Amino acid sequence: MTGQPSETINQTLGDARLQLAIYSATNRLMTHRAGAVRADLLPDYQELRTEANQLKKHTIEHLDHYLELFEKNVIAHGGKVVYCSDSQEVADFVLGLAKERGAHLIVKSKSMTTEEIHFNERLEKHGLEAVETDLGEYILQLAHQRPYHIVAPALHLTRYDVAEIFSKNLGVENEVVIEKQTKIARAALREKFLHADIGVTGANFLVADSGAVVVVENEGNARLTTSAPKIHITVAGIEKLIPRAQDLGVFLTLLGRSATGQPLTVYTSFLSGPRRNGEIDGPDEFYVVLLDNGRTKLLADPEKRQSLYCIRCGACLNHCPVYRKIGGHNYPWVYSGPIGAIITPQFHGVLKDPWLPFASSLCGACAEVCPVKIEIPKLLLKLRSEVTDAQRRQGVGGVERLAFGIWAWVMTHPRIYLMLARIGGIFLPLLPKVGPLGKWASQREVPKLAKTSFHQWWKAREVPK
Amino acid sequence: MGEEKGNVKWQMNQKCATIGFHANPGSKAVKTRVSLFVTCIVDQVFPQVGIAMTQVLERLGYPVDFPAAQTCCGQPAFNSGYPEEAGIVARHFLNTFRDSEYIVVPSGSCASMIVHHYTDIFANEQKTLEQARSIAPRVWEFSRFLIEVAGVEDVGASFDGVVTYHDSCHSLREMHIKEGPRRLLSKVQGLTLREMEPAEECCGFGGTFSVKFPEVSGGMARTKIESILKTEAGTVVSVDSSCLMQIQGAIDRARLPIRTMHLAEVLAGR
Numbered sequence: 001m002t003g004q005p006s007e008t009i010n011q012t013l014g015d016a017r018l019q020l021a022i023y024s025a026t027n028r029l030m031t032h033r034a035g036a037v038r039a040d041l042l043p044d045y046q047e048l049r050t051e052a053n054q055l056k057k058h059t060i061e062h063l064d065h066y067l068e069l070f071e072k073n074v075i076a077h078g079g080k081v082v083y084c085s086d087s088q089e090v091a092d093f094v095l096g097l098a099k100e101r102g103a104h105l106i107v108k109s110k111s112m113t114t115e116e117i118h119f120n121e122r123l124e125k126h127g128l129e130a131v132e133t134d135l136g137e138y139i140l141q142l143a144h145q146r147p148y149h150i151v152a153p154a155l156h157l158t159r160y161d162v163a164e165i166f167s168k169n170l171g172v173e174n175e176v177v178i179e180k181q182t183k184i185a186r187a188a189l190r191e192k193f194l195h196a197d198i199g200v201t202g203a204n205f206l207v208a209d210s211g212a213v214v215v216v217e218n219e220g221n222a223r224l225t226t227s228a229p230k231i232h233i234t235v236a237g238i239e240k241l242i243p244r245a246q247d248l249g250v251f252l253t254l255l256g257r258s259a260t261g262q263p264l265t266v267y268t269s270f271l272s273g274p275r276r277n278g279e280i281d282g283p284d285e286f287y288v289v290l291l292d293n294g295r296t297k298l299l300a301d302p303e304k305r306q307s308l309y310c311i312r313c314g315a316c317l318n319h320c321p322v323y324r325k326i327g328g329h330n331y332p333w334v335y336s337g338p339i340g341a342i343i344t345p346q347f348h349g350v351l352k353d354p355w356l357p358f359a360s361s362l363c364g365a366c367a368e369v370c371p372v373k374i375e376i377p378k379l380l381l382k383l384r385s386e387v388t389d390a391q392r393r394q395g396v397g398g399v400e401r402l403a404f405g406i407w408a409w410v411m412t413h414p415r416i417y418l419m420l421a422r423i424g425g426i427f428l429p430l431l432p433k434v435g436p437l438g439k440w441a442s443q444r445e446v447p448k449l450a451k452t453s454f455h456q457w458w459k460a461r462e463v464p465k
Numbered sequence: 466m467g468e469e470k471g472n473v474k475w476q477m478n479q480k481c482a483t484i485g486f487h488a489n490p491g492s493k494a495v496k497t498r499v500s501l502f503v504t505c506i507v508d509q510v511f512p513q514v515g516i517a518m519t520q521v522l523e524r525l526g527y528p529v530d531f532p533a534a535q536t537c538c539g540q541p542a543f544n545s546g547y548p549e550e551a552g553i554v555a556r557h558f559l560n561t562f563r564d565s566e567y568i569v570v571p572s573g574s575c576a577s578m579i580v581h582h583y584t585d586i587f588a589n590e591q592k593t594l595e596q597a598r599s600i601a602p603r604v605w606e607f608s609r610f611l612i613e614v615a616g617v618e619d620v621g622a623s624f625d626g627v628v629t630y631h632d633s634c635h636s637l638r639e640m641h642i643k644e645g646p647r648r649l650l651s652k653v654q655g656l657t658l659r660e661m662e663p664a665e666e667c668c669g670f671g672g673t674f675s676v677k678f679p680e681v682s683g684g685m686a687r688t689k690i691e692s693i694l695k696t697e698a699g700t701v702v703s704v705d706s707s708c709l710m711q712i713q714g715a716i717d718r719a720r721l722p723i724r725t726m727h728l729a730e731v732l733a734g735r
Contacts, residue, residue: 004678013684321667325684359678361671361685362544364638378585384546404542408550411505411536412557421509439676443683444714447510454503454512458531 004355005330012327018156022327025155026318032261033315033369042257051250053373056309059208059241060299066208066241067290073211077273079286086293087117090235093289094119094198095126097231103128103197107189107229109215109222110134111202112150112312113291114235115334119200130200131192133221135185142169148328150335151259151314156327189221199225199283203236204311205251206288209244212272213288216255216265223267232271232283238290239308251311254371258313294347304379307343309372316366316376322359332356338366342379350387351394357383418455498528499610500565502558504575504706505537511706517733518571518607521622525615534561540578543586544672552586559583559596567614568604571729572705573636576606581639606636608645608704608728619652622732627657629698631689631712632665633705646704646728653731661692670711686715693723701725 012018037045059066071081084090097103106123108114108130120130120141132141136154140147143165147153154162159178167174172184201222205214213234215222226232242251256262275282299305317323317337328336332353333344341356350357357380366376391397410417440446452460499522503515522529539554558579562568570576583597611617630650636642650658669675669685676682689712693701701723703709709725716723 006680009678010680013680321669321685321688322678322681325681325688355677358546358674359681361634361667361669361674361682363634363667363671365634365665365667368638381544381546381585384544385548386546388546400545401547404545404547404550408539408542408553411539411554414534414536417536424509436673436676439679440714443679443718444686444711445717447710447714449509450512452512454508454515454531455533457512457516458533 009326009330026324029318036257036261056372060308070208079273082289084291091122105196106130106198107133107196107225108200109225110137113202113237133189150312193224193228196229198231199229200233203234203240205242206240207245212270215269218266227281231285233287235289258315258371298346306374315369319365319369338376345383351390354387496526497566499567499569501531502568502570504572506706514571514727517729520733532561538575538578548586569610571607573606573640574705577635577639579604612645618648620732622734623654624656624734627698628700628702629661629696631703633703633708634667636704659696661696668708668711704728
């Protein structure tokens, strides 16, 4: 289809090693999830999904209220809230603060939101050093790649790839043993933690009624990021809000299980404000950057706004047979897989990557596993029709539209349909292998049209009566 | 007692039969006429599936009719981003089947289009929306009709060999058809059902997806075939001919000795 990165898609499809890496990693995540949501272990799984959906729906529909409540509670704890409408404003704020405090080194824990706004690159341009401390993200930063997957960013890399990246960038021996590789990364990162001036994290949840930022992780790097440096900045999309601390009972039950099959991640940090008198750790300054970057645009559409319910578990990617074939980097934005296919066109406009909502067989596996019940296939369909509408307004895509117009006319004129079917039956095999038929034939044998259609069979059968 | 004409049970059965539920499943007493919607793909490419479905229903004692004006449900346009064009065809379907009490369809995907998506298409057209809502409960995917309306699992079929069942996505996830076809297959004499792992993964057809992203779609079909091969089954069965067209096309391209059959074809076998 127009604009689709066919060449790189075909490269991915043709790379047996990469295919195996994607397939086995997603398979593992799928198996773990299935084990964690089993009916005997989590009997109320479906009810939890419904509840999570309702909670998100309620929050998104009352976002103005919860934003203010959250801000009030952050301030009450001694923190500060900064509203940013786009990536530039985030960069300006962080740069300004760094300048005032004489900060140079930033440690970061994994955050899709900062990936979304190219946080590191923007700061590096101004002489700051921003270091990713999540192992996967660290590897990707060294390799100058963007995340391949929302939860498992380096899912596509094998330990041999990592060995190469480390030896090239860190001046170490080529080390292929995973445990030793983590030790190399740990040694390098500890230095960064100890000298960092600012720690930057994302947020999994922003709890309105307590003003807390909740971060889940498995490596402990987020905990170090939020406690070692003197300044902690959270950068979070406004959709991360949830009304009450007690709602975490629903979301934390679902998030780890849906993402990696863990009942809970290894660390769950509740961060509310800077270190207070008498506390032994925590930052001196605590900022929460609330980012719009197009989210309020999504909010405007009553049907599509459910895209903002996403808690970034990555389950839809793991279960998507298309993601499992084309991988993460063929999607145009940092958010890949089914969730990427529905939010990218909404953030960037449907005409930027018009092929994206069509890159799905509409199998529905994504919606089936989504812990907050986003109706992904339904939204893909809606976006497809928005693409064709926008194309019509631009005067493109006329051939396909015409074809479906003729098709609809034929399908509502049974006599013509039957006549064409008979002619088609004779001539189809003679058609040159171009267009849709050629595309079909590039992968599979073309089925033969039946000599007698069901219509004809039925008519012949009725005659004797 | 119980079967006498005019008693309470008989009256209930009569009433229930007209709205789609038999108080006495499998009873030969009351058989309502069923209308076939064979779908465009079965009509043109796999008429044997429609013929098999007719045979099975008639053997069970159902009078079968075939509204001759039928063509397509409209899904190809709907899934390609043309709801308006799909609506034109959907309206034709609604008119064609206006008076049918039971509409039996050899496809979970086409049935789902009518049951679930017509209401989206006509959300802003009150009159047509009501028509769509009224037709939805009368639309039955073939295997579900057998289990839930006819109340049968054993249709007296026989088949010699090992089969594996492919859960087509729309049947599984939109129509929640999972156990029915397996129960019907398990009662077929001589048939061994061997599940593939995973049975629920998409075959890669996806309508126009198959030609808009041929390489991805083809890759998905080949992955499906790998799962099929592991079962060593000689036949792949499904309730959707479009998936089977995709799977068979890829099987033939790979020159494998496996055939695909619609559930109706297996159940019509003697």
